[in-house]
Amino acid sequence: VTVEDYGSSIFGRLQSLFKKAIEDAFPGLDVPLLLAETPNPQFGDYQCNSAMPIAAKLKANKINKRPGDVAKEIQAKLPTKIDFVEKIDVMPAGFINIFLNTDYLRRQISLLASEGVKLPKLTRKRVLVDFSSPNIAKEMHVGHLRSTIIGDSICRLFEAVGFDVLRVNHIGDWGTQFGMLIAHLYDRFPDFLKKLPDISDLQAFYKESKKRFDEDEQFKKRAYEYVVKLQSHDGDIVKAWNTICDVSKKYNQIVYNYLDIKIKDVGESFYQDKMIELVKWVKTNKPDMLREEDGRQIMFPTGCDIPLTVVKSDGGFTYDTSDLAALKYRMLEEKCDWNIYVVDSGQSLHLETVYAAGRDFGWYDESIQRVEHVAFGLVLGDDKKKFKTRSGETVRLLDLLSEGVKRATEKLIEKGRETAMSEEQLVAARDAVAFGCVKYADLSHTRTQDYVFSFDRMLEDRGNTAVYLLYAYTRIQSIFEKDEVKNVDLVKYIASTPTLPLDHPGEFKLAKQLLKLSDCVLLVLDSLMLHQMCDYVYQLATLFHDFYNECYVIENKEGGIKTICPYASSRFV
Numbered sequence: 001v002t003v004e005d006y007g008s009s010i011f012g013r014l015q016s017l018f019k020k021a022i023e024d025a026f027p028g029l030d031v032p033l034l035l036a037e038t039p040n041p042q043f044g045d046y047q048c049n050s051a052m053p054i055a056a057k058l059k060a061n062k063i064n065k066r067p068g069d070v071a072k073e074i075q076a077k078l079p080t081k082i083d084f085v086e087k088i089d090v091m092p093a094g095f096i097n098i099f100l101n102t103d104y105l106r107r108q109i110s111l112l113a114s115e116g117v118k119l120p121k122l123t124r125k126r127v128l129v130d131f132s133s134p135n136i137a138k139e140m141h142v143g144h145l146r147s148t149i150i151g152d153s154i155c156r157l158f159e160a161v162g163f164d165v166l167r168v169n170h171i172g173d174w175g176t177q178f179g180m181l182i183a184h185l186y187d188r189f190p191d192f193l194k195k196l197p198d199i200s201d202l203q204a205f206y207k208e209s210k211k212r213f214d215e216d217e218q219f220k221k222r223a224y225e226y227v228v229k230l231q232s233h234d235g236d237i238v239k240a241w242n243t244i245c246d247v248s249k250k251y252n253q254i255v256y257n258y259l260d261i262k263i264k265d266v267g268e269s270f271y272q273d274k275m276i277e278l279v280k281w282v283k284t285n286k287p288d289m290l291r292e293e294d295g296r297q298i299m300f301p302t303g304c305d306i307p308l309t310v311v312k313s314d315g316g317f318t319y320d321t322s323d324l325a326a327l328k329y330r331m332l333e334e335k336c337d338w339n340i341y342v343v344d345s346g347q348s349l350h351l352e353t354v355y356a357a358g359r360d361f362g363w364y365d366e367s368i369q370r371v372e373h374v375a376f377g378l379v380l381g382d383d384k385k386k387f388k389t390r391s392g393e394t395v396r397l398l399d400l401l402s403e404g405v406k407r408a409t410e411k412l413i414e415k416g417r418e419t420a421m422s423e424e425q426l427v428a429a430r431d432a433v434a435f436g437c438v439k440y441a442d443l444s445h446t447r448t449q450d451y452v453f454s455f456d457r458m459l460e461d462r463g464n465t466a467v468y469l470l471y472a473y474t475r476i477q478s479i480f481e482k483d484e485v486k487n488v489d490l491v492k493y494i495a496s497t498p499t500l501p502l503d504h505p506g507e508f509k510l511a512k513q514l515l516k517l518s519d520c521v522l523l524v525l526d527s528l529m530l531h532q533m534c535d536y537v538y539q540l541a542t543l544f545h546d547f548y549n550e551c552y553v554i555e556n557k558e559g560g561i562k563t564i565c566p567y568a569s570s571r572f573v
């Protein structure tokens, strides 16, 4: 990430200050910066531990310096006055302890309250996120659910920092399988041209046609004929293809609506002509890269052991061809700075090979562009095996989400919440809990690992769950619903209270966590690991609950309202 301005990121600013001081004190030593938060407040807020590895490196170069002296030399190169730092202590053992300035934090918190959240200013990037991307005629499964949730969250993050985001659904809507699907459609729903057939179970439809394809020679022949006709854009056959796509998309759209996902279809069919052009392009510009094997045109990109099949022996194209065409289009036509693929880890080899080909072809420059596979692990059942229904079928997403809604309703009723809410509020709460839980459970796990899907766990109101966060959010909202608070003009109030107290440890900790949002955003923009953001909000919610319990917000113990403003909490419980 090119950062023009770290905004309010304290950690980011500390990092650049220390990097510079170390480089000034010990030029060209090339030791990675060790800077972290301090677990024990006695030793400040942040700690720089670079002096030890620097001393070791110097020793290897036959220069003997004690870590404590190295630390002093680093300190000497730091600016004498840093607005947000109270003091910097150097320990004899070489630890550099950094204490933040409380007045600075108070001012920042006041600004946050009066001006709202400000994220770091970044150079605007054009970013494409390929996510969800199910295959037509095969229903979306939990793997696509992960891609949908992670991809959408990444898009939201990019949008929040002002990037130009292309949300792309690279659906599998092209290929020879459509021949058999079309043939089966003609037989099962002969009047499909007149009305959209009611194929409630597309998965079964797919299986039926596959069975016929494998067993019936006559059917197989027809299927091949339809493929040829589809490729030559025969009117009725294109309509049949469209019908199958529409049925599939209609189903997927219900899932997207539930989860509030916006995404645009730019699937494999979009690349029909582009695949033809691609092959021409390679033959003209990089003919040496292609080699013929058993009638196929294949290529081994630099450093890859498994080849890409660019043209099949029957002249047709493959998943490899469509991904090559898509990469070329995204980098050269769409001119993306970042091209992010949110796809399960199982496709890592395929994608890495495609990226290597893109580099060989000179379609992008790794030093300034980012082409990246955001990989994720499997969703597992309670038995720690791939998530399946009891009868061993893949779980339909709609069934899964409906189950979430049912469980959330039960939970709300169990807690007696339905009595305090209107019908409308109950529906809103139910959906927030159900879909929030499913999303958050996915995001809060390290995405590269497998995770066990458990409604029981995700609906817990303790621990790192959506319910716990929603609880904090509701508590905050309910403060603002009190008449005494509703009628206060916050901006005016802050203007008249230049320094907020922050003198209770609960307040101080909460303030510091709030001011770390930019640090978190920068971190996640780089790693695209959303669990880091979940950790941040979880910590924030925990500190808020502590603050709420320890400090007066609007009520005192006797129940009378003492303080009319939520943050003017100078009296303690």
Ligand code: ARG
Residues within 6 Å of the ligand: 130, 133, 134, 135, 170, 171, 172, 323, 326, 341, 343
């Ligand atoms: N349709 C593929 C699948 O369901 C995922 C596509 C991912 N995107 C890509 N550009 N290959 O497995």
